Amino acid sequence: MTVTLADVAARAQVSPATVSRVLNGNYPVAASTRERVLRAVDELDYVLNGPASALAAATSDLVGILVNDIADPFFGIMAGAIQSEIGGPGGRAGGERLAVVCNTGGSPERELTYLTLLQRQRAAAVILTGGAIENEAHVSAVAAKLRKLADAGTRVVLCGRPPAPADTDAVALTFDNRGGGRRLTEHLIGLGHRRLGYIAGPEERTTTRHRLEGHRAALAAHGIEDDPRRTVHGRYDRRSGYEATLELLRREPDLTAIVAANDTVALGACAALRDSGLRIPGDVSVAGFDDLPFSIDAVPALTTVRLPLAEAGARAGRIAMSREEPPPGGIATVGGELMVRGSTGAPRP
Amino acid sequence: MTVTLADVAARAQVSPATVSRVLNGNYPVAASTRERVLRAVDELDYVLNGPASALAAATSDLVGILVNDIADPFFGIMAGAIQSEIGGPGGRAGGERLAVVCNTGGSPERELTYLTLLQRQRAAAVILTGGAIENEAHVSAVAAKLRKLADAGTRVVLCGRPPAPADTDAVALTFDNRGGGRRLTEHLIGLGHRRLGYIAGPEERTTTRHRLEGHRAALAAHGIEDDPRRTVHGRYDRRSGYEATLELLRREPDLTAIVAANDTVALGACAALRDSGLRIPGDVSVAGFDDLPFSIDAVPALTTVRLPLAEAGARAGRIAMSREEPPPGGIATVGGELMVRGSTGAPRP
DNA sequence: AGCACCGCAGCAAGCGCTTTCTATCCGGAA
DNA sequence: TTCCGGATAGAAAGCGCTTGCTGCGGTGCT
Numbered sequence: 001m002t003v004t005l006a007d008v009a010a011r012a013q014v015s016p017a018t019v020s021r022v023l024n025g026n027y028p029v030a031a032s033t034r035e036r037v038l039r040a041v042d043e044l045d046y047v048l049n050g051p052a053s054a055l056a057a058a059t060s061d062l063v064g065i066l067v068n069d070i071a072d073p074f075f076g077i078m079a080g081a082i083q084s085e086i087g088g089p090g091g092r093a094g095g096e097r098l099a100v101v102c103n104t105g106g107s108p109e110r111e112l113t114y115l116t117l118l119q120r121q122r123a124a125a126v127i128l129t130g131g132a133i134e135n136e137a138h139v140s141a142v143a144a145k146l147r148k149l150a151d152a153g154t155r156v157v158l159c160g161r162p163p164a165p166a167d168t169d170a171v172a173l174t175f176d177n178r179g180g181g182r183r184l185t186e187h188l189i190g191l192g193h194r195r196l197g198y199i200a201g202p203e204e205r206t207t208t209r210h211r212l213e214g215h216r217a218a219l220a221a222h223g224i225e226d227d228p229r230r231t232v233h234g235r236y237d238r239r240s241g242y243e244a245t246l247e248l249l250r251r252e253p254d255l256t257a258i259v260a261a262n263d264t265v266a267l268g269a270c271a272a273l274r275d276s277g278l279r280i281p282g283d284v285s286v287a288g289f290d291d292l293p294f295s296i297d298a299v300p301a302l303t304t305v306r307l308p309l310a311e312a313g314a315r316a317g318r319i320a321m322s323r324e325e326p327p328p329g330g331i332a333t334v335g336g337e338l339m340v341r342g343s344t345g346a347p348r349p
Numbered sequence: 350m351t352v353t354l355a356d357v358a359a360r361a362q363v364s365p366a367t368v369s370r371v372l373n374g375n376y377p378v379a380a381s382t383r384e385r386v387l388r389a390v391d392e393l394d395y396v397l398n399g400p401a402s403a404l405a406a407a408t409s410d411l412v413g414i415l416v417n418d419i420a421d422p423f424f425g426i427m428a429g430a431i432q433s434e435i436g437g438p439g440g441r442a443g444g445e446r447l448a449v450v451c452n453t454g455g456s457p458e459r460e461l462t463y464l465t466l467l468q469r470q471r472a473a474a475v476i477l478t479g480g481a482i483e484n485e486a487h488v489s490a491v492a493a494k495l496r497k498l499a500d501a502g503t504r505v506v507l508c509g510r511p512p513a514p515a516d517t518d519a520v521a522l523t524f525d526n527r528g529g530g531r532r533l534t535e536h537l538i539g540l541g542h543r544r545l546g547y548i549a550g551p552e553e554r555t556t557t558r559h560r561l562e563g564h565r566a567a568l569a570a571h572g573i574e575d576d577p578r579r580t581v582h583g584r585y586d587r588r589s590g591y592e593a594t595l596e597l598l599r600r601e602p603d604l605t606a607i608v609a610a611n612d613t614v615a616l617g618a619c620a621a622l623r624d625s626g627l628r629i630p631g632d633v634s635v636a637g638f639d640d641l642p643f644s645i646d647a648v649p650a651l652t653t654v655r656l657p658l659a660e661a662g663a664r665a666g667r668i669a670m671s672r673e674e675p676p677p678g679g680i681a682t683v684g685g686e687l688m689v690r691g692s693t694g695a696p697r698p
Numbered sequence: 699a700g701c702a703c704c705g706c707a708g709c710a711a712g713c714g715c716t717t718t719c720t721a722t723c724c725g726g727a728a
Numbered sequence: 729t730t731c732c733g734g735a736t737a738g739a740a741a742g743c744g745c746t747t748g749c750t751g752c753g754g755t756g757c758t
Contacts, residue, residue, distance in 0.1 A: 056717080364709075
């Protein structure tokens with residue numbers, strides 16, 4: 001029914017071994033033979049059996065990419081960049097790699113499940129993107145998995161994630177969330193703000209914690225008391241930003257600035273502010289994080305911290321494919337750039 | 350080195366066959382035996398070898414999802430919904446399916462390449478999302494591939510795509526782009542607009558053509574001449590919307606409304622209008638398409654056509670997993686809902 | 699008491715490919 | 729002319745798993 005290597009071999013009048021070698025191009029085959037084989041492949045419309053090949057060669061050409069939310073451009077941009085780098089040449093049979101994008105939805109269980117599934121597929125590489133969950137049991141479970149993957153020859157790269165334990169052999173490209181958060185808040189303080197609300201992401205996530213720490217560091221550095229009532233936790237989505245803003249306003253109506261965990265949350269905050277009859281930045285300044293494409297289209301355009309998502313993703317992809325040297329020590333920090341735009345201004349006097 | 354089925358069998362004192370059956374749960378195994386095997390699996394930390402299993406069983410648990418642009422929430426939302434449906438129960442070994450999200454970038458070649466790669470992996474199902482490319486050679490090449498996939502037992506579902514030739518056996522969930530486009534433009538006409546600009550997507554794509562046809566049908570139905578100078582083609586991104594708007598304004602400064610190919614393009618159009626000193630909708634009304642999450646946060650909020658992306662994706666996923674009956678005839682049309690918001694209003698008199 | 703059967707476990711034959719090792723053919727060196 | 733080595737091609741042994749078929753006790757029936 002389906003065409004196999006043997007069929008091609010028969011038609012080209014060579015042995016299956018030769019066909020395999022032509023297809024993998026890693027063994028000398030006479031040009032004339034090669035051509036004959038290629039013609040047979042073409043005529044028969046032969047497609048290699050991936051699983052069989054993976055089994056025999058003990059490697060596959062799948063690359064796993066774990067993301068927290070595939071509908072979020074933050075991850076989409078990274079995933080796209082990674083994928084564009086892993087497809088290229090540099091491997092077996094045409095060098096085609098298949099990216100497996102796994103949507104964990106932020107759930108620790110699913111993260112682990114996907115890691116197992118990838119291990120089961122004998123993935124060539126695995127790239128974990130976005131913040132990690134901070135839960136001792138889970139962190140060590142993930143570390144154990146990563147170690148196992150590495151043992152099985154799977155290259156592991158973290159993109160936008162804090163480093164894993166060194167013995168996992170995982171390369172980490174970390175975003176400087178702390179530094180970005182700090183610069184952002186300092187920008188606001190420089191503008192004269194003293195009463196700033198902060199809408200944080202979900203607790204137990206490194207990204208959330210680091211950005212918040214940066215914010216607090218800025219406050220502390222300028223002698224501003226950090227009233228815990230000015231911080232609200234929520235999800236990384238618009239709705240959450242909307243509700244958190246209302247809550248913040250209820251608690252402290254005379255806030256002059258709101259810093260959001262990310263751009264999406266900031267957008268929700270803007271909506272809540274507008275619905276409350278407040279002007280941006282006239283009454284309240286708003287700042288986001290990430291600089292997703294839509295942020296510049298907000299009205300007013302969002303002041304935020306630009307993270308080089310695509311660049312980081314591309315680099316992670318290259319490292320995963322061994323087409324670029326890992327950074328020394330296996331860890332590199334990727335900085336963010338403060339983008340000052342219309343949504344922040346001096347507070348009303 | 351790595352643990353195999355045989356190791357588990359040895360430890361549980363049963364034959365490999367029994368272990369396999371316990372793991373696949375499709376053959377009667379005595380409870381006590383099952384338990385013993387499961388314990389061994391656990392103690393040995395055994396992970397099934399996917400490729401080997403796929404080879405022997407002639408099926409894999411990979412599901413391919415083709416998208417045009419993974420960084421675009423339009424696709425991200427569908428992909429996420431699909432993935433949440435295919436992970437569930439209903440299959441072998443824990444029912445875990447691995448979603449392979451492939452980013453074609455809108456390139457015909459890559460689309461074909463990915464289809465081949467998926468065929469090579471013997472994917473359990475393949476779901477193609479978004480509009481198709483309208484190029485005779487490519488369409489028939491894709492149809493041929495789909496046919497081959499179907500022959501190999503891969504279920505094929507199109508989500509948000511026009512139906513493929515009937516002999517491909519592909520189930521299609523099509524968006525009513527034409528109807529949505531028509532209603533959107535009729536809304537504008539109803540408001541009193543007579544000079545409407547249209548920013549279309551890339552040529553040779555079904556989505557582009559259908560939306561444009563709907564627009565034109567509305568114009569025709571109301572006796573409005575369709576001046577070709579009022580239509581500009583571009584990509585489905587913000588930048589393109591920005592530039593196209595400037596071009597439209599140059600050609601015809603007194604347009605009173607601009608209909609964009611999608612929300613992202615509409616956002617770019619809004620930015621261009623603002624930069625040109627025009628008010629929305631005071632001077633020019635703007636409408637989008639899709640109703641992506643950020644559209645409601647635009648200022649003013651975008652009038653658009655809401656496409657039930659998540660619902661359609663979920664349904665496609667279920668159909669692909671045979672957990673839902675395909676629609677009669679294998680084709681279903683999914684309608685869009687007109688969302689009238691602040692970006693459209695009556696034209697200045 | 700004898701027989702058919704059922705429930706459960708094992709045997710063994712692959713699934714389609716890769717790869718080591720071996721065989722062959724050839725040109726040129728001796 | 730004989731012999732040796734390089735360049736190619738083939739034979740065959742798996743890779744780790746699934747599954748059709750066989751085998752073996754024990755239950756229920758007559």
